[in-house]
Amino acid sequence: MLMWNFHRSVAGVHSKLDILQGTLDLMVLRTLATLGALHGYGIARRIEHVSGDHVILNQGTIYTSLVRLEQRGWIRSKWGVSENNRRARFYSITRTGEKQLVAETENWERLAAVMGRVLADEGQTR
Amino acid sequence: MRRALRTLAARAWALLHRDRLDREFDEELTTHLELLIDEGRRAGLSDEAARREALRKLGQPNSIRERHRDQRGSRALDVLTQDAGYALRMLRKSPAFTAIATLSLALGIGANTALFSLVDSLLLRSLPVRDPDRLVQLRYGAGPAGFKKISPFFSQTQFDYFREHNEAFSELVGFASLDRPLVTIDGATEADPHVDQISNNFFRDLGVTPIAGRAPETSDDAVAILSYRFWQDRFGGRAEVLGRTITIDRQPFVIIGVAPRRFFGVALESDAAIWIANRAPMAQQVIARIKPDVSATQAQAGVQVMLNQLAQEQGERADRVGQAELVPAGKGLSQLRSQYERPLLALTALVVVLLLITCTNIGNLFMVRHAARKRELAVRVALGAHRSRLVLQYLVESVILAAIGGTLGWVFARWGVAILLSMLPLPFVPSALIFNGDWRVVAFAVATSLLSALLFGLMPAWRAGEINLGMLRANEGGGAPRAKRLSGVLIACQVGLSVLLLVGAGLFVQTLRNLSSVDLGFNPDGLLQILMDTRAGGYRQGQVGGVYNQLLTRLTGIPGVHSVTAVRNPLMRGLMSRAHYDIPGVELAPDESWDAAQVSPSFFDTMGIALVSGRTFTDTDATRDQFPVIVSESFVKRYLPGKDPIGVRLGQQQRTEIIGVARDARLSGVRVPSGVFMYNLLEKEPDRINALEVRFSGDPAAVVPAIREEIRQVHPRLLLSVTTMRRHIDDSIAKERMVAATSTFFSVLGLLLASIGVFGVASYAVTRRTNELGIRLALGASRGSVILESLRGTLVMFLVGLAGGIVAAVAAVRMTSALISDLLFGLRATDAANVVAAVALLILVTVLACLLPARRATRIDPLAAIRCE
Numbered sequence: 005m006l007m008w009n010f011h012r013s014v015a016g017v018h019s020k021l022d023i024l025q026g027t028l029d030l031m032v033l034r035t036l037a038t039l040g041a042l043h044g045y046g047i048a049r050r051i052e053h054v055s056g057d058h059v060i061l062n063q064g065t066i067y068t069s070l071v072r073l074e075q076r077g078w079i080r081s082k083w084g085v086s087e088n089n090r091r092a093r094f095y096s097i098t099r100t101g102e103k104q105l106v107a108e109t110e111n112w113e114r115l116a117a118v119m120g121r122v123l124a125d126e127g128q129t130r
Numbered sequence: 131m132r133r134a135l136r137t138l139a140a141r142a143w144a145l146l147h148r149d150r151l152d153r154e155f156d157e158e159l160t161t162h163l164e165l166l167i168d169e170g171r172r173a174g175l176s177d178e179a180a181r182r183e184a185l186r187k188l189g190q191p192n193s194i195r196e197r198h199r200d201q202r203g204s205r206a207l208d209v210l211t212q213d214a215g216y217a218l219r220m221l222r223k224s225p226a227f228t229a230i231a232t233l234s235l236a237l238g239i240g241a242n243t244a245l246f247s248l249v250d251s252l253l254l255r256s257l258p259v260r261d262p263d264r265l266v267q268l269r270y271g272a273g274p275a276g277f278k279k280i281s282p283f284f285s286q287t288q289f290d291y292f293r294e295h296n297e298a299f300s301e302l303v304g305f306a307s308l309d310r311p312l313v314t315i316d317g318a319t320e321a322d323p324h325v326d327q328i329s330n331n332f333f334r335d336l337g338v339t340p341i342a343g344r345a346p347e348t349s350d351d352a353v354a355i356l357s358y359r360f361w362q363d364r365f366g367g368r369a370e371v372l373g374r375t376i377t378i379d380r381q382p383f384v385i386i387g388v389a390p391r392r393f394f395g396v397a398l399e400s401d402a403a404i405w406i407a408n409r410a411p412m413a414q415q416v417i418a419r420i421k422p423d424v425s426a427t428q429a430q431a432g433v434q435v436m437l438n439q440l441a442q443e444q445g446e447r448a449d450r451v452g453q454a455e456l457v458p459a460g461k462g463l464s465q466l467r468s469q470y471e472r473p474l475l476a477l478t479a480l481v482v483v484l485l486l487i488t489c490t491n492i493g494n495l496f497m498v499r500h501a502a503r504k505r506e507l508a509v510r511v512a513l514g515a516h517r518s519r520l521v522l523q524y525l526v527e528s529v530i531l532a533a534i535g536g537t538l539g540w541v542f543a544r545w546g547v548a549i550l551l552s553m554l555p556l557p558f559v560p561s562a563l564i565f566n567g568d569w570r571v572v573a574f575a576v577a578t579s580l581l582s583a584l585l586f587g588l589m590p591a592w593r594a595g596e597i598n599l600g601m602l603r604a605n606e607g608g609g610a611p612r613a614k615r616l617s618g619v620l621i622a623c624q625v626g627l628s629v630l631l632l633v634g635a636g637l638f639v640q641t642l643r644n645l646s647s648v649d650l651g652f653n654p655d656g657l658l659q660i661l662m663d664t665r666a667g668g669y670r671q672g673q674v675g676g677v678y679n680q681l682l683t684r685l686t687g688i689p690g691v692h693s694v695t696a697v698r699n700p701l702m703r704g705l706m707s708r709a710h711y712d713i714p715g716v717e718l719a720p721d722e723s724w725d726a727a728q729v730s731p732s733f734f735d736t737m738g739i740a741l742v743s744g745r746t747f748t749d750t751d752a753t754r755d756q757f758p759v760i761v762s763e764s765f766v767k768r769y770l771p772g773k774d775p776i777g778v779r780l781g782q783q784q785r786t787e788i789i790g791v792a793r794d795a796r797l798s799g800v801r802v803p804s805g806v807f808m809y810n811l812l813e814k815e816p817d818r819i820n821a822l823e824v825r826f827s828g829d830p831a832a833v834v835p836a837i838r839e840e841i842r843q844v845h846p847r848l849l850l851s852v853t854t855m856r857r858h859i860d861d862s863i864a865k866e867r868m869v870a871a872t873s874t875f876f877s878v879l880g881l882l883l884a885s886i887g888v889f890g891v892a893s894y895a896v897t898r899r900t901n902e903l904g905i906r907l908a909l910g911a912s913r914g915s916v917i918l919e920s921l922r923g924t925l926v927m928f929l930v931g932l933a934g935g936i937v938a939a940v941a942a943v944r945m946t947s948a949l950i951s952d953l954l955f956g957l958r959a960t961d962a963a964n965v966v967a968a969v970a971l972l973i974l975v976t977v978l979a980c981l982l983p984a985r986r987a988t989r990i991d992p993l994a995a996i997r998c999e
Binding site: 043044045048062063064065067068071072075086087088090091092093 | 154155157158159160161162164165166168187188189190191193194197198200201202
């Protein structure tokens with residue numbers, strides 16, 4: 005899933021946000037897999053909470069992620085009523101989304117390990 | 131792939147429902163904001179502070195909305211423009227590929243569109259009138275069996291009688307073409323516009339509404355309607371033209387309307403410029419619309435009854451009444467349709483094959499290029515590109531190619547139709563047939579382009595879907611075996627289709643050659659045929675001879691004219707009479723007869739037909755009780771073999787004597803074999819003379835007008851036409867020439883494409899295996915075996931294609947032989963020599979195409995080859 009923005013990188017538009025987006029997608033999937041149906045606010049709160057407020061995001065960015073995931077059929081949404089009695093969209097993970105979560109988690113761990121090794125190597129030669 | 135489609139679909143849907151999605155997202159965002167405000171309040175903030183804190187956490191609502199919208203939809207467009215840009219760059223990077231692909235595609239699509247346009251206007255499209263499907267043309271056959279002539283012309287009396295008495299038709303309209311009318315506008319004479327006289331109800335009852343002015347009413351007299359084209363050309367499309375006067379044959383007509391752009395009259399090949407209604411009687415063609423609840427058979431019976439009744443009322447003999455016939459007229463009347471229907475369909479089949487070759491060829495070139503790009507693609511996959519994106523990439527690339535090819539093809543189609551029409555034996559190009567941007571033609575061109583794109587784009591796209599990281603391995607030069615196989619299959623298809631194309635074209639070319647090289651038995655060069663109608667001139671038996679003598683004196687007096695001869699029936703039009711005589715010592719079947727011509731004494735000199743023995747007719751031969759005849763060589767061979775025919779007397783009373791034997795000649799038409807034939811001397815006072823043959827020298831453009839003028843001076847209505855015999859013969863094989871020329875062009879194109887395909891695959895095979903071939907050479911393999919080895923795969927597929935093509939071609943001609951046999955002359959559809967020639971040509975071209983790659987294979991430097999990886 006991190007590869008998702010390949011085309012942008014080819015076009016030369018590198019940015020930190022891109023990587024963050026990919027990571028954010030993964031966090032959203034994980035959250036939904038753990039907690040079931042949630043609205044945008046709930047997801048954002050949960051991510052902040054679990055990360056111990058290490059991930060501080062503009063909560064609005066979560067929606068881009070949600071649209072993206074929905075377009076791919078990894079999550080689905082339906083309207084419901086929030087705890088303050090307003091109409092809100094509730095998102096939940098799909099079967100393909102769960103599979104994807106497993107695959108991407110592995111990917112992420114591998115990448116993290118590789119990154120760790122590579123960075124450590126850099127540190128020694130310096 | 132599925133995911134890409136799904137995303138694409140979701141985005142497309144989102145684009146279409148933009149407003150609703152915007153509103154919904156606003157609601158979602160508001161809820162989120164309020165939940166954040168609630169959170170702040172719970173933490174003890176004031177309303178104002180809680181709101182500020184909430185907005186800080188959420189981010190700028192506007193920019194969130196913007197990004198949400200982007201993600202939802204417009205990104206799809208981004209992706210497509212990106213792909214299109216990339217595709218254009220790729221196409222620019224390989225100009226040879228792009229040029230070959232677009233050009234061949236343009237020719238393929240252009241050829242198909244051109245033929246579709248012709249097929250559409252001649253065979254498919256209905257006249258732009260009300261209820262065209264129920265329109266019929268009335269005709270009747272008159273004369274004894276065997277000499278029956280079908281005529282579409284009815285007298286004014288008949289037409290009026292039909293309109294009054296018929297029960298089967300809801301409307302009946304009549305029209306007649308004026309013969310070379312003199313049209314003047316403001317005193318200036320117009321250059322030969324075609325004028326149709328029409329019945330007053332013509333426009334109204336056909337259901338054609340003028341785009342300016344009005345249609346003639348029953349009460350109108352001396353009114354004119356202009357065709358759209360004439361209105362544009364002559365009056366610049368100005369509306370003030372209505373009410374102006376136009377003079378036709380010295381009679382003034384008031385212009386009351388302009389016909390719609392796409393209405394050219396009921397006859398497709400006559401471009402009426404002006405329609406006039408003046409209630410003058412005319413010999414007219416009749417178009418009728420059958421009532422919805424009446425069958426065609428009932429309607430025909432009805433017309434027969436009316437013909438009989440009218441004949442009875444007028445006291446005509448019952449046996450001279452013709453047989454009524456109804457012909458569908460909804461697609462317009464056409465002399466070309468029956469003749470050109472099959473040729474057009476045959477050519478359509480050929481251009482479809484051509485387009486298939488084109489698509490296979492491009493598919494193949496794509497594949498070869500794909501093989502070269504495989505590493506690049508694998509790198510992209512490694513960097514995270516989705517395979518679906520690669521597939522999409524290829525599809526976008528092929529759609530772009532098809533779009534360029536289709537656009538160019540549209541231009542080619544326009545030219546193609548113009549070229550094809552110029553090959554028709556018509557005095558001018560009919561508007562009804564010229565290439566127009568009709569929506570059906572546009573739809574056809576677009577559909578053909580897209581279908582082609584799909585056809586050649588899916589092959590590499592499918593291969594792109596199989597890209598994997600394994601292809602990054604250093605020594606990956608070999609290519610997947612499946613790719614090789616697919617490429618081979620494509621080559622086989624191309625070769626097979628080429629065989630099909632060549633066999634088809636070969637048949638038509640051979641037909642034209644046979645027709646052009648037919649031994650006519652007379653000299654058609656420097657010969658003019660004048661068609662005339664002594665009856666229309668009002669000459670009865672007893673007067674015709676005198677007219678002929680007058681014409682003879684006048685015409686032989688023209689400089690350049692050497693001799694003139696009269697024939698009762700025109701030559702080369704399948705109009706010979708039949709003769710039957712008892713022959714001594716020969717048992718003839720009761721109905722056995724042969725072709726015969728009644729000619730004047732100068733006939734053999736004028737025509738250049740050699741006499742084998744005996745003598746020709748003289749002016750003194752014509753007596754009341756002796757009938758000299760000259761027979762053909764075939765006549766002698768058939769009926770008097772081994773005898774001296776001169777002096778043999780024929781007929782029951784033996785008053786007919788053979789005085790000479792002439793070489794066989796084809797006088798009925800190029801296609802009618804010469805054979806048993808008899809020449810009778812034209813009587814001194816024949817009932818009619820319908821043709822004169824003139825031997826002349828010099829420029830026909832100088833002689834013909836002089837002839838016209840002389841004949842006009844004898845009687846203004848005598849002359850029908852003057853044509854050179856060569857021109858008439860050429861026109862009579864115009865169809866074959868068109869089919870042969872067109873199919874030759876297409877098959878050369880197909881052959882060229884196939885050879886490019888073979889060349890491409892063969893060179894690729896050599897390049898791909900440079901390394902291996904180098905090693906073989908280094909190990910001592912002979913150059914010859916290396917060549918064979920490097921091209922073996924290509925050759926095997928070539929042979930497979932060849933075999934398949936031969937089988938398909940033989941099957942195709944067998945299946946269609948009933949349909950195409952009357953397009954052929956002098957050979958059968960299943961002609962073996964033709965297939966052999968096609969195969970030989972294909973082998974020759976393929977060998978040439980393989981030559982260059984083969985040479986390269988032998989030039990491989992073993993050391994360089996081994997070092998190169």
